[in-house]
Amino acid sequence: MKKKDLPRLETGIQNFDALLGGGLxxxxxxxxxxxxxxxxxxxxxQLCFSNAQKGKRVLFFSTLSEPTAxxxxxxxxxxxxxxxxxxxxxxxVDLGDLLREHGLTAAADMxxxxxxxxxxxxxxxxxxxxxxxxxxxxxxxxxxxxxxxxNLMAWETTALLLGEYGVADxxxxxxxxIVDGVIAxxxxxxxxxxxxxxxxxxxxxxxxxxxxxxxxxxxTGVHVFAPRLAITRxxxxxxxxxxxxxxxxxxxxxxxxxxxGSSLLIGGVAGTGKTVLSLEFIYRGAQAxxxxxxxxxxxxxxxxxxxxxxxxxxxxxxxxxxxxxxxFIPQPDITVEAHLLMIxxxxxxxxxxxxxxxxxxxxxxxxxxxxxxxxxxxHLCSIVHNANAVGFFPTDIPYxxxxxxxxxxxxxxxxxxxxxSSTEEGLDRERYIEVYKLRNTAHLKGRHNLEIxxxxxxxxxxxAYDGHEPPMPPLELxxxxxxxxxxxxxxxxxxxxxxxxTLVSGSAGVGKTLMGLQFLLEGVNERxxxxxxxxxxxxxxxxxxxKALGLPLAKAVADGKMEIMYISRExxxxxxxxxxxxxxxxxxKAQRVxxxxxxxxxxxxxxxxxxxxxxYKLVNRFKSLGITSMLTLEAPSLLSKEHVTxxxxxxxxxxxxMLRYATNGVGLAPTITIVKTRGARHDRHTHVLHIRRGGMxxxxxxxxxxxxxx
Amino acid sequence: xxxxxGHAAFVDAWLAKRAxxxxxxxxxxxxxxxNRALWARARSTxxxxxxxxxxxxxxxxxxxxxxxxxxxTADATEGYRCAHLASxxxxxxxxxxxxxxxxxxxxxxxxxGNLTAEILTTELHAxxxxxxxxxxxxxxxxxxxxxxxxx
Numbered sequence: 001m002k003k004k005d006l007p008r009l010e011t012g013i014q015n016f017d018a019l020l021g022g023g024l025x026x027x028x029x030x031x032x033x034x035x036x037x038x039x040x041x042x043x044x045x046q047l048c049f050s051n052a053q054k055g056k057r058v059l060f061f062s063t064l065s066e067p068t069a070x071x072x073x074x075x076x077x078x079x080x081x082x083x084x085x086x087x088x089x090x091x092x093v094d095l096g097d098l099l100r101e102h103g104l105t106a107a108a109d110m111x112x113x114x115x116x117x118x119x120x121x122x123x124x125x126x127x128x129x130x131x132x133x134x135x136x137x138x139x140x141x142x143x144x145x146x147x148x149x150x151n152l153m154a155w156e157t158t159a160l161l162l163g164e165y166g167v168a169d170x171x172x173x174x175x176x177x178i179v180d181g182v183i184a185x186x187x188x189x190x191x192x193x194x195x196x197x198x199x200x201x202x203x204x205x206x207x208x209x210x211x212x213x214x215x216x217x218x219x220t221g222v223h224v225f226a227p228r229l230a231i232t233r234x235x236x237x238x239x240x241x242x243x244x245x246x247x248x249x250x251x252x253x254x255x256x257x258x259x260x261g262s263s264l265l266i267g268g269v270a271g272t273g274k275t276v277l278s279l280e281f282i283y284r285g286a287q288a289x290x291x292x293x294x295x296x297x298x299x300x301x302x303x304x305x306x307x308x309x310x311x312x313x314x315x316x317x318x319x320x321x322x323x324x325x326x327x328f329i330p331q332p333d334i335t336v337e338a339h340l341l342m343i344x345x346x347x348x349x350x351x352x353x354x355x356x357x358x359x360x361x362x363x364x365x366x367x368x369x370x371x372x373x374x375x376x377x378x379h380l381c382s383i384v385h386n387a388n389a390v391g392f393f394p395t396d397i398p399y400x401x402x403x404x405x406x407x408x409x410x411x412x413x414x415x416x417x418x419x420x421s422s423t424e425e426g427l428d429r430e431r432y433i434e435v436y437k438l439r440n441t442a443h444l445k446g447r448h449n450l451e452i453x454x455x456x457x458x459x460x461x462x463x464a465y466d467g468h469e470p471p472m473p474p475l476e477l478x479x480x481x482x483x484x485x486x487x488x489x490x491x492x493x494x495x496x497x498x499x500x501x502t503l504v505s506g507s508a509g510v511g512k513t514l515m516g517l518q519f520l521l522e523g524v525n526e527r528x529x530x531x532x533x534x535x536x537x538x539x540x541x542x543x544x545x546x547k548a549l550g551l552p553l554a555k556a557v558a559d560g561k562m563e564i565m566y567i568s569r570e571x572x573x574x575x576x577x578x579x580x581x582x583x584x585x586x587x588x589k590a591q592r593v594x595x596x597x598x599x600x601x602x603x604x605x606x607x608x609x610x611x612x613x614x615x616y617k618l619v620n621r622f623k624s625l626g627i628t629s630m631l632t633l634e635a636p637s638l639l640s641k642e643h644v645t646x647x648x649x650x651x652x653x654x655x656x657x658m659l660r661y662a663t664n665g666v667g668l669a670p671t672i673t674i675v676k677t678r679g680a681r682h683d684r685h686t687h688v689l690h691i692r693r694g695g696m697x698x699x700x701x702x703x704x705x706x707x708x709x710x
Numbered sequence: 711x712x713x714x715x716g717h718a719a720f721v722d723a724w725l726a727k728r729a730x731x732x733x734x735x736x737x738x739x740x741x742x743x744x745n746r747a748l749w750a751r752a753r754s755t756x757x758x759x760x761x762x763x764x765x766x767x768x769x770x771x772x773x774x775x776x777x778x779x780x781x782x783t784a785d786a787t788e789g790y791r792c793a794h795l796a797s798x799x800x801x802x803x804x805x806x807x808x809x810x811x812x813x814x815x816x817x818x819x820x821x822x823g824n825l826t827a828e829i830l831t832t833e834l835h836a837x838x839x840x841x842x843x844x845x846x847x848x849x850x851x852x853x854x855x856x857x858x859x860x861x
Contacts, residue, residue, distance in 0.1 A: 004827050027825065116770045147759060154763035156824060 006205045009122070009158045012050025012080075013043065013222050015341065018229040019200050019209040025180065027156050028204065029149045031128070033165035034185030039196055039217050040162045041071065042078070043185070044124055046221040047160070049080045052089025056121040059114055059157075060092045063107075065127040068094045079220045091118060095125075104134055104144050111148065115155050122158050129163030138174065145175040170201060180204040190214070198224055214337050225337035231344060233382040236261060242441075243353070243390040246284025247277065249459040249579065253435050253444045258416065260353075262439065263381040263391035265360070265411055267404045268420035273431060273452050274394035276311070277420065278356040279304060280456045281392050283313050285354040286323035292354035293325045293347055297334060297362040301326040311456050325350055331362055336376055339363070344383045353389045360393040361406040370407040377410045404436055415439045421447070433459055449576045460576035462617055475499055475654060475679050481592070481628050484522025485515055487698030488672070491687070493680035496655060498628055500678065501619040503598075503649060505633040506659030510670045511689055512632040513537065514696050515659070516594035517546055517553060519630050520562050523592040524552075530562040530592035531585055535600035539564040550693045563588060577601070577614060582621050592628050598649075599634040615652050635660070654678035659689070672698060715831040717819035720838070721812055728842035734799035734807055738792055741811045744841045748815075749789030751837045752822060752830060758786040764825070765790065768817045776810040778802065790814060 008023030017023045024030060032040050048058040062068040072092065075081045086092075093114055099107050115123065135141030152159045161179065170176045170184075182201040187194060196215050200208040215224040242257030251257065258264065266274045282292035296304060304326055308315035318324045327346060329339060347355055357363055357380060367373045377393070384391035393414065395406050404417050411417050416438035422431045432447040449460040480495030489495045496502060496519075506512045513536075520530035534542060539557070542564060546553035556562045565584065567577075585593060595618070602611055615631065622629040633649065650656050656676040661668040670689040674682045688699040729737055753761055765784035773780035781794035799807060815838075823831050 006827075112766075116767070147763075150760050151763045151766070153825060154760065154767045154821065156821075 011047045015224040021206045028180035029159040030181035038185035052085045058090040058122040059120040060124045063130040124160045126162040128161035252461045255443045261385040262415035263384045264416035266394040272420035278392045286318040290353040293352040294356040355391040361396040374409045378413045460579035482522045484518035491683040499623045500654035501629045502655035503653040507635045510659040524556045524561045528591035532564045595631045597632040715823040715828045745789045747837045
C-alpha cells in the first residue's frame with residue numbers, strides 16, 4: 001500500500017510549521033507545556049484565530065486558570081484577534097464552575113457535549129493541568145485522559161492541551177504516553193538577553209525538529225525562529241551570467257565577474273572603506289537596474305544618504321525609485337535568529353539582486369562561539385544564494401591580526417573574500433584592495449591601490465599575466481621606429497623595434513630628457529601620438545627648454561599630437577601608476593611613451609624591488625598596447641662607470657643606452673654607449689653626443705677616450 | 711465526513727446485491743449481521759473504548775440526519791443495537807429505512823477509515839462482502855443476540 005502522509009493542520013505561526021514537519025498532525029492530541037508566562041495561551045490563540053480565518057471551527061475550553069474574561073481582554077491587543085470570529089469561528093467555553101462543583105467526569109461530558117454540537121476542527125483545553133490536580137488518583141487521571149483523547153480523536157479534532165508541565169512530568173506522568181505530541185515552551189537568559197524558546201519534545205508520525213528554537217511575541221503574535229529549518233539552501237540551475245559590480249575598475253580585479261548567488265566577505269579594520277565599497281556596490285547596481293538592499297547596524301539611513309551625497313551619488317533618487325532599500329537595525333536591538341529571517345523576507349520582498357550586511361561582525365557581535373558564528377554566516381550565504389543575488393558582508397578584522405575575518409572561520413563559508421587595508425607610507429596612508437578568494441573565478445591576485453574620493457571608489461589594478469590580458473606580443477622585427485636623434489639609428493640597425501622598451505641611463509644634465517623629447521617629436525613627424533610622463537620638470541619647463549633648442553614641442557602639444565603629463569614624485573603611487581598611464585595611453589591612442597625619470601619613483605614609499613616590479617608591469621602593459629617606450633634612469637654620479645645592470649633593471653628593457661660624461665681634454669662631453677639591443681646587432685663603441693640648436697645628435701666617430709670608458 | 715475509502719460506493723453495491731426487495735424485518739436483520747461482523751473485526755484492533763467513541767459520533771450524526779435513528783444505541787461488545795428501531799420499522803417507508811441504515815454503515819466505515827488512514831478498509835469491506843451471501847429469511851424474534859453472521 002502506498003504510504004500516506006499525515007494530513008496536517010497549519011498553525012499560521014511563522015516557522016512553527018517547519019519545526020513540525022508541515023504542521024500539527026490532524027486529529028492529534030498535543031500537550032503544550034511550559035511555566036506561567038511562557039506564551040502557551042498566546043501561541044494557541046494565534047493558532048486558533050489563524051485557522052478560524054480559514055473557516056475552521058475552534059472550541060476553546062478554559063478551566064481553572066486564567067478566567068475567560070481576562071483571556072478575551074488580553075487577546076484584543078494582538079493583531080491576529082478578529083472580533084468577528086469570536087463566538088463563530090472560535091467558541092469559548094468556561095468549564096471553571098462545572099469543574100469546581102462536579103469534577104472531572106462532568107467536565108469531560110461537557111466537553112464532549114460541545115464537541116458533538118460544534119464538530120470543531122480544533123479543541124483547546126487551557127489549562128489541562130487542572131485535571132491532574134482534581135483527579136483522585138493517577139489511575140483516574142490516566143483513564144480520564146485516555147478516554148478524552150479517544151473521544152476527541154473519534155470526532156477527528158486536533159486537540160491542544162495546555163499545562164504548566166515540566167520535564168519531570170514528561171518522564172513520569174503516564175498521561176504523556178497517551179498524547180501524540182508534546183511541545184515545550186520556556187524562557188531563560190541567552191546571549192545576554194531573556195529569550196523564549198520552543199522545543200518539540202514529541203510528535204507522533206512526524207520527523208520533527210528536536211532542537212530548541214527561540215521565539216518572540218509581539219503585537220502581531222508569535223514568531224518562531226528556526227533558521228536551520230527555515231533557511232535551507234535551494235538548488236539552482238547553473239548559470240553562466242555573473243554580476244559586474246560597476247565600481248570603477250573593481251571588475252577588472254574580479255575577472256569575469258561574481259557568480260550570482262555568491263556572498264563575499266569584505267574584510268578590513270575600521271576606516272578601510274568597507275561601508276563605502278558596499279554602499280557603492282548597491283548604488284551602482286541600482287544604476288544598472290539591479291535592486292539592492294543594505295542592512296545597517298551602525299549607520300542610520302540618514303547618515304548613509306549623507307555619505308552618498310558627499311561622494312556625489314544620487315542615492316536618494318534610487319531609494320525614491322524603489323531600487324534601493326536601507327534597513328537600519330540599531331545594534332542593541334539585534335536578535336540574530338529573528339533578523340536572519342527578517343533579512344530573508346526583505347530580500348525576497350524587494351527582489352534584491354544585491355545585498356549588503358553592514359557589518360556582519362556587528363550583526364553577530366553577541367555570538368562568541370566561532371562555530372556558531374560560522375553557522376550564522378552560512379545562513380546569510382544561503383539567503384543570498386536562494387535569492388540568486390550577490391552579497392557583500394563587511395566584517396571588522398581585529399587590528400594587527402592576520403585574519404581575514406573576525407573569527408577567522410567565516411571565510412570558509414563564503415564564496416569570496418575581499419580584503420581592504422591601509423598602510424602608512426612615509427607621511428601618507430595608502431588604501432589597498434585585494435581579492436583574497438573568489439570561487440570559480442579567475443581573478444587578479446595581490447594588493448591593488450584604492451582611492452576614495454569624489455565619485456566614489458577607484459581601484460588601480462596592477463595588471464598581471466594571469467589570463468586577463470593578452471599575452472605580450474613579440475617584438476616586430478620588421479618595424480623600426482626612428483629615435484629622432486641624428487646618428488643614433490645607424491648604431492642600432494636602423495631604429496628602435498616597435499613595442500620595444502628602451503632604458504636610457506645617465507647622470508643629471510647629460511641629455512636623457514632631450515633624447516626622450518626627440519623620440520616623441522620624431523613620432524609626431526611620423527603621425528604617431530606620444531605621451532611624455534615627467535616626474536621632474538614641469539610641462540612649461542620642458543617646452544621652454546625645447547624652444548631654446550629650436551624643437552617644435554610647443555606646437556606638437558598645441559596641435560594635440562603629443563601630451564605632457566606631469567606627476568610630482570611626492571604623489572607617485574606605484575599601485576596607481578600603471579592604471580593611470582594605461583588609461584591615458586589607450587585614450588589618446590599613443591604609439592610612443594617616455595617616462596622621465598623612472599628613478600624619481602624611488603621614494604620612501606617604494607623600494608628598488610617594488611620599482612623593478614612596477615617597471616616590469618609597465619613595460620609589459622606598454623607592449624601589449626603596441627606602444628614603444630623609453631624610460632630614463634638617473635645615474636648617481638657624472639662620471640660613474642657603474643653599470644646600469646647593477647640596479648637590476650636591464651632585464652626589463654630590450655635596449656639599454658648608457659649616457660655618460662667623458663673628459664675630452666677640454667672639459668666634459670656627453671657620450672652614449674649602446675649597451676644592449678634586442679633583435680639586432682649594434683655598435684658597441686662609445687660616441688660623443690652633440691647638443692646644440694636643432695637638438696641632440698650622435699657623433700658617429702668613436703669618442704677619443706672610449707677605451708677608457710669602455 | 712470525507713469518504714476516502716470508497717465506502718459509500720461499496721456499501722451501495724453491497725446493498726444492491728443483498729438488500730433488494732427485503733422487507734423491514736429482513737433489512738434490520740441483515741444490518742444487524744453486518745454490524746456485528748464489522749464491529750468484531752474492528753474491535754480486536756481498535757479496542758472497545760475507541761469503537762464506542764466512534765459509535766457515539768456516528769449515532770449523533772445519524773440522528774441529526776435521520777431523526778428516526780436516534781433510537782439506535784451502541785454496545786461495547788456487539789456494536790449498534792437496533793432493537794428499538796425494529797418496533798417502529800413496520801410504520802416506516804422501506805426506502806427511508808434503507809437510507810438510514812446505509813448512512814450508519816457508510817459513516818462507521820468512513821470514520822474508522824479516516825482515523826486509521828484506511829488501513830482496515832480492505833478487511834472491513836471483505837467482512838461486509840461475506841454478509842448475506844446465502845441469505846435466509848430472518849428467524850423469529852428480530853435482532854436476537856447470537857444470530858448467525860452469515861445468514
